[in-house]
Amino acid sequence: MIVGLLVGGFPGLLAAALVTPITxxxxxxxxxxxxxxxRARIVADLPFAADLMSACLLAGRPTSAAAHIAATAISGPLGLRLTWVSTQLKLGADPEPTWSHLARDPATAQLARAMIRxxxxxxxxxxxLTRLADDAREASRAESVAAARSVGVKAVAPLGLCFLPAFVLLGIIPVIAGLATTIVLP
Incomplete structure (x- = not known):
């Protein structure tokens, strides 16, 4: 609609008809x-959950108990998913289909694939689980570094928009005007 008003006339109607469904x-x-x-909370909680499950397994607890302990410690969306998995495993469900249920969500897919493997x-x-926690921490660290670097790039754009016109007006135009006066006037 806005595109139609901005362009105006028949071309505006045609542009609005094309842009509206795409938008x-x-x-x-x-x-x-x-x-x-x-998903963001799951990604943030995943390393801690994997470390906690790993510690429980090293202490001799079964996978269902490790998932339940991690779920109660973490709570939140990851805790809910791990509670469901631990309940299914306690009821005697096959581990592969149970964990593959978590693979549908991209945030928990890495954990599900690791447990299925x-x-x-x-x-x-x-x-x-220890490797999974390390990988999740490294991915989080890399994402943080990339976000920090993008802030620097985004901060340069407004400076460029401010300083470039000033440079052109104060630096280039006087030089061109000075050259133009010596060329045009004898």
Whole structure:
């Protein structure tokens, strides 16, 4: 609608007819803010949960108990998912389909894949969880560094928008005006 008013006339109507469905598709494709907040909290809690589960497993607890202890310690969205998994495992569900249920969410997919691989290969789950926690911490650290670097880049744009016109007006135009007067006037 706004595009139609800005462009005006028949081209404006045509542009509005093209832009409106594209804008609606882009806006509907975004995840709700609550889901984004939950995913961010899961990503932040994942290293601690993996370390806690690993410690429980090294102490001799079964996987279901380790997931339950981590769920109660962490709570939040990751705690809810781990509570569901621990309940299913306590009831005797097969570990692979139970953990694969968590693989649907991108935030918990890494944990689910690690637990499925450990169940299939028979690898020590505590070692897998320790590696998962280290990888999650490293990914979080890399993301923080990238965000910090992008702030520096974003801070330069307003400075450039302020200083570039001043440089042109105070530095280049007087030089060109001075050259123009010597060339035009004999």
């Amino acid at each position: 609606a598709t882009v806006l509907h494709r975004r995840d709700p803010p609550e889901l984004e907040r939950d 450990a169940a299939q290969s028979g690898a020590p789950v505590a070692d897998v």
